[in-house]
């Protein structure tokens with residue numbers, strides 16, 4: 054899933070491979086890029102903010118992309134997908150940069166980037182350690198809303214997608230349906246979640262268990278109907294569009310009951326993530 058960690062890794066890859074290189078040829082096949090020709094400009098660098106990718110050029114322009122659920126980029130070799138899927142192709146001095154099926158693409162002035170990302174909450178995968186207290190307060194702005202919906206609202210915090218909105222509540226034993234204002238010790242979940250997504254942004258892949266670290270291994274995503282890996286109860290869930298936050302979800306009704314106030318269980322989190330390298334992140338709650 055393209056979440057904040059995925060986009061940060063992608064931006065770093067583009068930066069390492071192409072920063073400082075001139076665009077030799079540019080082909081676009083997206084109605085929003087009609088008339089755009091980046092040939093002759095130099096790619097200054099790539100950056101990520103939440104799930105937004107920004108590729109900057111020396112003529113004062115930025116190519117903005119959001120991958121939603123479908124988009125991807127090929128960095129280096131020529132893409133082999135059919136032409137209609139290659140929304141933008143840049144022939145760089147040393148290789149090719151291709152946006153595949155990217156649903157949101159646009160050009161803007163670099164000076165105007167705030168018009169796209171200015172409303173977002175703190176970036177989880179940025180250079181600076183995220184401010185856990187600030188993020189916690191933002192998540193609780195609508196205290197009656199469900200925890201998963203608050204985690205997914207990029208105005209609260211930028212970077213978590215649905216994978217983390219399912220896995221993080223499971224790891225701390227709180228239902229994604231629990232009203233966020235009735236989650237005790239929410240800052241512990243934020244600190245743990247920030248440590249996991251930042252670790253995955255650094256090393257990849259999107260591993261939330263600490264097992265099989267070279268794979269996208271998860272506890273319960275997307276395993277609705279299967280037994281809970283901890284207690285064996287049948288995992289419950291929402292189908293797409295059923296949940297108040299309009300995304301699929303999964304939880305264990307035994308490990309994650311909705312209660313008047315439900316405390317974040319950091320003992321459980323430390324046990325479940327005992328082998329995850331996020332335990333070495335400074336923000337991981339002790």
Ligand SMILES: [Zn+2]
Pocket residue numbers: 281282283284285286305306307308309
């Ligand atoms: Zn369970």
